[in-house]
Amino acid sequence: MKLIGKGLVAILGVSLALILVCRPAYAADTTFTFGLLMVGPANDHGWSQAHFEAAREIEKTVSGTKMIYIDKVNPADRPGITVPNLVDDLVSKGAKLIIGNSDDMKDGMREASMMHPDIYFIHISGDDVHTGKAEKNLTNLMGRMEYGKMMAGFVAALTSTTGKIGDLGPLINAETRRLSSAAYLGARYAWTHVLKKPAKDLKYKVSWIGFWFNIPGVTSDPTLVMRNFIDSGYDVIISGIDTTEALIVAGQKRKEGAEVWAVPYDYRGGCNEAPDACLGVPYFNWIPGYKQIIEAAMNGNFKQQFLWLGPDWKDINNSETSSIGFLEGAALGTEQKKELAKFQKGLADGSINLFTGPLNYQDGSVFLKAGETANDEQIWNLPQLLEGMEGASK
């Protein structure tokens, strides 16, 4: 009898499942649906929100497009779920193009693009196209954030009173080495060329937390790293992580009377959390890149590319044309603003190229000989931090 009872329970379970099963398939229409996979929350005031808002803008301005999205795509937030699983879901909802917004999704995007040869893929910040590992339907997109980071380092060094600049770094890879090094070069330029101080007196230290954002119990806690920076006399901290801890802690410390500042990252509205502590924010504007690729895909002209889009030097904050920008923060002084404008002009006309030798790697080996300038390949794949920077390179 017991067995019959259990059998009945089983049958009941199955029939309940069957009652819930099967909705009719979504009707085909002419809408071009694209799916966005974001590594963090869509409202992180950082990396993921910059993507989310750009995609929303595409929906508004490119007629016939519709966005569907999943955020928090990482194994800590979504246990047991992989990128190919999510791509399956987006494709079954009609997505014809998928954007994966994290370096962490590289393997998953590669696998998914193999599984769905008829769907287009944009992998942000990756270089599978460059290295020849990408399927034909996958394209790479990134912004030339080196310029934004140089501006971040520049305003940091001009503002610092202790000459100690902290860099709240995410994980260590070619991208983060590149961007932290660019910030250091900007800081060193301001220190030596504007303030006319010796380079050796500038301290620049990177502390890596281990991932793009805080995962309790897994990464170092960025709030603690920030406090540690400030307690050790670092008075300007440049953030390289996806979220806003650097600015928030700097804002709190200012309320306690400390003279500290931060330079947030990624998102146009990055200063909003604590404007009085914010020197400015280098940010990505994904609209031009998204637009170019999505329109090509809609017209049947999708072409695999390794797109590394720079600022529009006529107006780096033009949302239609400039793929990276820098918005000055409320805490940036008038003098510093003037110097920044000169610096930006120099970067724009090419009279300032900070990736020019003599430059050494952190271990003292030669990166660029005197007068030599780095090419894109050397900058993209920077193997170490630069001489003068503290912090792990690998």
Added chain:
Amino acid sequence: MNSSRLSTLTTPLLQFFFIAALAFGAVSLLLIALGLSPMAIAESMSAGSISNWMRISHLLSIWTPLLLCASGLLFTFRAGLWNIGIEGQMVMGAIGATAVLRMLNGVAPPGLVIALAMAGGLLGGGMWGMFVGLLRNRGGVNEIFGGLGLNFVAQGIILWLIFGPWKRAGIASMSGTDLLARDLWLSTPPGWRVAPVALGLAAGAFLLTALLLANTRFGLQLKAVGKNQQAARLFGIQPNLVGLTAMMLGGGLAGLAGCLQVTAVYHRLIPSISSGYGYLGLLIVMLAGYRAAAVPFIALFFAALAAGSIQLPIVLQIDSSLSGVIQGACVLSALVVHGLHQQKRSR
């Protein structure tokens, strides 16, 4: 049919209905209070987990480790042990398997390497379970505290390996180790999202567990130890030894689940390799009233919740952590119904 027989048939059924009604009622009320439609959520979650083979097979890929963990827990619960350390055992299984895969990659044929990795998983998890048992037998440390402590140690080891000796060349990231060579992935047929071998292993392990518990002397010994250790001793059973064996078996099965997470799901070692399936396994076995027969169905329900929840942000723009609320409501409902049942019986 006498009345006691009738009650053995109706009680589990009635309980099931009560639990289901209470859980659905509570969740529906909560959703309505939040301004959401329970029907829309049920529809999108069920469509997201069982509307076609690809989705069903994805659901089964979550069911597989859940079933393995729950099977392992059936042994320990039967022996009266709370194996909270199951998460750590799963992690150590994943580490054991990865160690074998890294060592033997290219040295032996891929099929053999994968088989040895599974043995490594069993061994890693089994050993971690054994430590909990030894701490209990020799050190007098309750298995809950021993297990929790060893969970932290396992988490420490996996983080150290990923950020240290096993990190990707030139990269230091908590996102995980390098991807395994393709021939070391458990093979998944086109259009499937679950490796048939993994599915077979989980189903086999479950059947074996049910068989061992119901039809063998060892099963009886476990039951005796779980019910009354003093009485068990009178029958010549050594409770410590039986408990230790249960912990090793439970840990071994959890370790195998960890190995499958590496070889069939993520194809690399990541910090959250256990995905919380160990803790979920505890809930499943408790909800099943510690009976084997109901375990696969409850595990299936939890897998469907996990697989279907991803539809919530896509379709309804609702955070998928809602599925955690539904899970919680089910567990609470079960506890309430079981509690009421116990109260009624004791009167």
